[in-house]
Structures are given as structure tokens and as C-alpha cells.
Amino acid sequence: MAIRVEHELHRRRFSRNLGVGLTLAFFIAVIFGVTIVKLSSGPVANAQGEVINR
Amino acid sequence: MSDATINQPGQTATPMTDEAQFGDYVALLKPRVMSLVVFTALVGLLAAPVAVHPMVAFAAILFIAVGAGASGALNMWWDADIDRVMKRTRRRPIPAGKVEAGEALGLGLALSGMSVVLLALVANFMAAALLAFTIFFYAVVYSMWLKRSTPQNIVIGGAAGAFPPVIGWVVATGAMSVEAWLMFALIFMWTPPHFWALALFMRSDYDDAGVPMLTVTHGRRVTRNHILGYTVALAVLAVGTGFTAIGGPVYLAVAVVLNALFLKGALDIWRRDEAASEADNFAVEKAFFKLSLLYLFLHFGAILAEAVMKPYGLGGW
Incomplete structure (x- = not known):
């Protein structure tokens, strides 16, 4: 007997859950990447390099 | 579907056949x-x-x-x-x-x-x-x-x-600048002939749905006239853009060829009547629609090519 019984709902929605999970992981990676770029360019700047903070 | 299957004793969940x-x-x-x-x-x-x-x-x-x-x-x-x-x-x-x-x-x-x-x-x-x-x-x-x-x-x-x-x-x-609005105008002027060609060969679709497309409200002859009118205006704009800061020799060559083809397609559509279109199952209208997709892609591709070549002293005028 399986330790954890998988509900039918989980099987049925596997592709949806996987898709949402991967999308969220990708979103986190994008935000992380942008944060690193913004922070490593010195003071917080917009896309034109104009300082908008500090 | 936003169904939630609640797990209750003695109750079997029914799988949805059309689960999103x-x-x-x-x-x-x-x-x-x-x-x-x-x-x-x-x-x-x-x-x-x-x-x-x-x-x-x-x-x-x-x-x-x-x-x-x-x-x-x-x-x-x-x-x-x-x-x-x-x-x-x-x-x-x-x-x-x-x-x-x-x-x-x-x-x-x-x-x-x-x-x-x-x-x-x-x-x-x-x-x-x-x-x-x-x-x-x-x-x-x-x-x-x-x-x-x-x-x-x-x-x-x-x-x-x-x-x-x-x-x-x-x-x-x-x-914003003039160049940005030129790119806006290119898509804006391209949209009517693109969609009206589609409306010509999708025949009853818009009619059935009650959407007042030009083909439904003013007839198919008027739609053919409008396609030609917008295509002429688009050709002037598209070729003219070749002489601006986002244009260049590559863009101009692409624009001249594509607009000549697009104008020919619009003229062919304008010359035809419904009997001729039905005889070949709207072949000219369908070909014009396909060309319109390539038209937009290649115009923007040429603008991109000019921009990419610029740092090497090749793009632009």
C-alpha cells in the first residue's frame, strides 16, 4: 500500500499544477535576474539609467 | 473548470472529461x-x-x-x-x-x-x-x-x-518620438487590409455572429475598394519610412519589393467580383492574407536588421 494515496484530482490536474509551478519558478528567476542587474548597476536606476532612488 | 472534488467517505469522485x-x-x-x-x-x-x-x-x-x-x-x-x-x-x-x-x-x-x-x-x-x-x-x-x-x-x-x-x-x-509613431502607423495602416481580406473569404462567420464588419454593412464591393485604398496609403507610408532614422538601404529594398507585391494583390482583389472569387474558392484573397503576414514580419525584420547593423557602421543612411 502506498504511503500516501494520490487523489484522483491530483492526477487529473497534474499538467495544470506542473505548468503553474514551472511558470512561478520562471517568474522568480526573472525577478531575481532583474534585481541583480538593477542592484549591480549602482544606485537603483530605471531602464535609461536615471537614478530613481537614493 | 473550477470544480473542487471534495473527498467524502463512500463517495467516488467523477472525473471531468473536459478538464481544462x-x-x-x-x-x-x-x-x-x-x-x-x-x-x-x-x-x-x-x-x-x-x-x-x-x-x-x-x-x-x-x-x-x-x-x-x-x-x-x-x-x-x-x-x-x-x-x-x-x-x-x-x-x-x-x-x-x-x-x-x-x-x-x-x-x-x-x-x-x-x-x-x-x-x-x-x-x-x-x-x-x-x-x-x-x-x-x-x-x-x-x-x-x-x-x-x-x-x-x-x-x-x-x-x-x-x-x-x-x-x-x-x-x-x-x-516617444517620430520613429516610434512611424512603426505604430505601419501596423495601424496594415490592419484593415489584413482583416478585410480575411472577412472576404471567411464569408458567413461575421454575418452569423452579427459583427458589423465592412463586408456585412457596406457589401463586399465596398470592402474590395477599401482594401485597395488602405494598401495604397500603406505603401506610401512603408516606403517613406525607409528614408527616416529607422530605415536604410536594406529596409528600403524590402519595402519596395513587398509593397509592389502587396499593391498587386490589392489590385487583383479590387478587379475581381464575387463570381470570380467563388470560382477559385477565394484563392487571391487567401494569398493576399498570407502575404500580409509575411509583409509585416519582413518590414519589422528589416527595421531590426538596420538597427543591428548600425553599430558596425552598416545600417541606416
């Missing part, structure tokens, strides 16, 4: 329209005379695409009733019974808010404001108002599809 999969939610975002938005916005961004960090550019294009997708979901929510009637749209997730209309509304609103806020943070407020206006224009001005009330629906509504290169340009420069 991840791809159905992606389909709500109109991926093919999104791909055009991504391409034109990218060209706008790269043609601008200000360099943007690749990561910032990638994120900005991503959020512009998400915003465009959100407006697509809102459009599908609002138009679910007529999508059920039209052959071209009846397999979309809502009319197919896979996704509820309310879910499309929720997804559209959530992604709209998210994309605008994130574009403001990643790029600048003007780009975000333009994206918000584009979503509003497509979902409210076009879908809710113009589409069902005037045969000029796709003429004015075409502006929504024309904004992405302007947004891309503003992401890079933080301001």
Missing part, C-alpha cells in the same frame, strides 16, 4: 497574437537609440507580452457569445466548455495588473502607462464598444495592435 489543462489557459492569452507583440515590441526596443541591459530588455518584453495576453483573455471573456457562433473561434477554451468565462476574466484582470506594475518597476512609468492604455483600448474600446457597433471596428481597434513597438521604444528611451 494548462494549455487551455495559455490559449486564453492568444499565443499567436502574443508572438507578434513580442516581435514588434522587441524591434521597437532594439531600434531605439538607447541601449538597454539584455536582462531588463528580456523582462520588459516578457511583461509587454503578458499584458497583451491579458487583454486577449479579457477579449475572450467578453466575446464568448459570438465566439460560439463563428467557425474560426468556436474551439477557443470558453466556447469549447473547457474554461469558464469568469476564470478568463479573473486571469485577464490579474495578469493586466501584474504586467503593468512590473513593467513600471523594470522599465519606466511611461512604458507601463502605455501598456495599461493598450490593454484598456483592446479590451474596452475595441472588444466592448467598437467591435459590435461600427464597421470601422478593426480600423480604430487596430491601434491596440500597433502600440507594442511604441512601448518597446519607450522602454529604451523613456520618451
Whole structure:
């Protein structure tokens, strides 16, 4: 007997859950990447390099 | 579907045969329209005379695409009733019974808010404001108002599809300029002949749905006249753009060839009557529609080529 019984709902929605999970992981990676770029360019700047903070 | 199966003793869950999969939610975002938005916005961004960090550019294009997708979901929510009637749209997730209309509304609103806020943070407020206006224009001005009330629906509504290169340009420069509006005008003037050619060979679709396309309200002869008129104006604009800062020899050569072909196609459509079109199952109209897709792709591809060659002293005049 399986330790954890998988509900039918989980099987049925596997592709949806996987898709949402991967999308969220990708979103986190994008935000992380942008944060690193913004922070490593010195003071917080917009896309034109104009300082908008500090 | 937003069903929740509650696990109760002695009760067996009934699997839904039409369970919405991840791809159905992606389909709500109109991926093919999104791909055009991504391409034109990218060209706008790269043609601008200000360099943007690749990561910032990638994120900005991503959020512009998400915003465009959100407006697509809102459009599908609002138009679910007529999508059920039209052959071209009846397999979309809502009319197919896979996704509820309310879910499309929720997804559209959530992604709209998210994309605008994130574009403001990643790029600048003007780009975000333009994206918000584009979503509003497509979902409210076009879908809710113009589409069902005037045969000029796709003429004015075409502006929504024309904004992405302007947004891309503003992401890079933080301001608007003539070049950005030239790219806007290119898509804006291209949209009517593109859609009217489709309306000519999709015959009864718009009629059945009660959408007042020009073919329905003014007849097919007038539509053929309008296609030719807009194509002439588009050719002047497209070739003229070749002499501006975003043009150059490569763009000009591409524009001259493509506009000659496009003008010939429009002339062929104008010369024909319904009997001739029905005899060959609208072959000329279908060929013109296919050419219109290539037309836009190659014009923006040429603008991109000029921009990419510029740092090496090759692009532009």
C-alpha cells in the first residue's frame, strides 16, 4: 500500500499544477535576474539609467 | 473548470472529461497574437537609440507580452457569445466548455495588473502607462464598444495592435518620438487590409455572429475598394519610412519589393467580383492574407536588421 494515496484530482490536474509551478519558478528567476542587474548597476536606476532612488 | 472534488467517505469522485489543462489557459492569452507583440515590441526596443541591459530588455518584453495576453483573455471573456457562433473561434477554451468565462476574466484582470506594475518597476512609468492604455483600448474600446457597433471596428481597434513597438521604444528611451509613431502607423495602416481580406473569404462567420464588419454593412464591393485604398496609403507610408532614422538601404529594398507585391494583390482583389472569387474558392484573397503576414514580419525584420547593423557602421543612411 502506498504511503500516501494520490487523489484522483491530483492526477487529473497534474499538467495544470506542473505548468503553474514551472511558470512561478520562471517568474522568480526573472525577478531575481532583474534585481541583480538593477542592484549591480549602482544606485537603483530605471531602464535609461536615471537614478530613481537614493 | 473550477470544480473542487471534495473527498467524502463512500463517495467516488467523477472525473471531468473536459478538464481544462494548462494549455487551455495559455490559449486564453492568444499565443499567436502574443508572438507578434513580442516581435514588434522587441524591434521597437532594439531600434531605439538607447541601449538597454539584455536582462531588463528580456523582462520588459516578457511583461509587454503578458499584458497583451491579458487583454486577449479579457477579449475572450467578453466575446464568448459570438465566439460560439463563428467557425474560426468556436474551439477557443470558453466556447469549447473547457474554461469558464469568469476564470478568463479573473486571469485577464490579474495578469493586466501584474504586467503593468512590473513593467513600471523594470522599465519606466511611461512604458507601463502605455501598456495599461493598450490593454484598456483592446479590451474596452475595441472588444466592448467598437467591435459590435461600427464597421470601422478593426480600423480604430487596430491601434491596440500597433502600440507594442511604441512601448518597446519607450522602454529604451523613456520618451516617444517620430520613429516610434512611424512603426505604430505601419501596423495601424496594415490592419484593415489584413482583416478585410480575411472577412472576404471567411464569408458567413461575421454575418452569423452579427459583427458589423465592412463586408456585412457596406457589401463586399465596398470592402474590395477599401482594401485597395488602405494598401495604397500603406505603401506610401512603408516606403517613406525607409528614408527616416529607422530605415536604410536594406529596409528600403524590402519595402519596395513587398509593397509592389502587396499593391498587386490589392489590385487583383479590387478587379475581381464575387463570381470570380467563388470560382477559385477565394484563392487571391487567401494569398493576399498570407502575404500580409509575411509583409509585416519582413518590414519589422528589416527595421531590426538596420538597427543591428548600425553599430558596425552598416545600417541606416
